[in-house]
Amino acid sequence: MAVYTEISDDELARFIARYDLGNLLSCKGIAEGVENTNYLVHTTTSAFILTLYEKRVDPADLPFFLGLMEHLSAQGVTCPLPVRDREGNVLNELAGKHAALVTFLEGMWPRRPHVEHCLELGRAQARMHTAGEGFSLQRANALGISGWRPLFDKFKDKCEDISPGLHDLIADELAFLETSWPQGLPDGVIHADLFPDNVFFIGNRLSGLIDFYFACNDSLAYDVAISLNAWCFEPNGDYNATKGRALLKGYREVRPLTDAERTSFPVLARGAAMRFLLTRSYDWLNTPQDALVARKDPMDYVRRLRFHQSVAAIGEYGS
CATH class of the missing domain: 3.30.200.20 (Phosphorylase Kinase; domain 1)
Incomplete structure (x- = not known):
């Protein structure tokens, strides 16, 4: 509730x-x-x-x-x-x-996204990025890379309460991301939280995007990486390359990724996994057991992160 x-x-x-x-x-x-x-x-x-x-x-x-x-x-x-x-x-x-x-928008969010949903999402996300051009207001991404280490510092001493080895995994990955994070990529307004429950469909037709309360200015390709993390992994943690291919294809039909975005995409995907690993870990440790909001398991994003660490090029995502 x-x-x-x-x-x-x-x-x-x-x-x-x-x-x-x-x-x-x-x-x-x-x-x-x-x-x-x-x-x-x-x-x-x-x-x-x-x-x-x-x-x-x-x-x-x-x-x-x-x-x-x-x-x-x-x-x-x-x-x-x-x-x-x-x-x-x-x-x-x-x-x-x-x-x-x-x-009010008509539609329902997909509990188990299919390939067709991912294709539609990619197109809609690219249209949103293009439509955001010209919006006069600016908002920095409070949960961008500059905010990750301060957030980690708030709970790093309790990481092992979640899972053995989690502290070192996060610390090592943060060190990598802070020295490898791409600079100068095309940026603009991003949704930053385009999970399935924020995308409505009627059948397989996308009917609208909701919940813009994490929206901010950041790299457009980073926003795509957030969506790939949210939509293209199965409940058992396996990456679904068919869904990933559909999402990236739909996005590319509306707004082609630049060479720099394509080269940087595996690092962006690691960063997107890290962002949600950090926020879920913090909430896991700081949300009371009897709270109205159910805690989300941060280990889901450990599995995603480990997959991205094995990826060398965007083509491995199905592009």
Whole structure:
């Protein structure tokens, strides 16, 4: 359950009254998600997602996130569109939290992605990267390579509580990445969290991208590497080259990777695995057992990292 903040009927009615959306019909908490509180709201005009931003979201970043969704939507990317109230505001307050309404997208996320899903994802991610050009706001990637060692320092003394040898694996890999990280690659706005549960499909047709609350400016190919990690490994940890080939093919159809991006891709994939290994390890050690949010096993990303360490060229991913 990811509803951290409960709202009363009266509070919600007053909030909805700020908008030109008709009368409130229903409101239901959404269990999925880990960062914020989300409700599905129905009014007499349509359905919307109401998000209350919790402690881990910096309010200073909200104009970037909401503005990006408006920008991408205007460029033809199907994503939630922030709803403006009668005074033109996209950001308001509810139950003492910053809050926003966005349009509801039809579709479901794929619990077991197929090859066709990966092909569609690659195309959509490239379209998103292209559409992000011209977005005026900037946001540094707080979970980019410069943030990895400070995060590791917060839990490195407890690594062995997760798995024997994990401390040395992370320490050695960080040392490699910090000296080998590619510089000067094409950059722009990236999603940075394009996991299957943030991509909706109707059948095998991609119907929209959601949850832009890790979006930032970074290497575009790094964003592709995050997606490859998230979509192209099977539950047993094996890499699925057919899915990887489809994802990269779909991306390349819309935005071809440069020679430098192709050369750097195995290192970027290692970095993407490291980013989620670090955040999952930190959360594993710091999330109470009785917390509302289920912890995600960091060892899934150890297996991914070890695979990437064996890869010498992008062609080995199926490209």
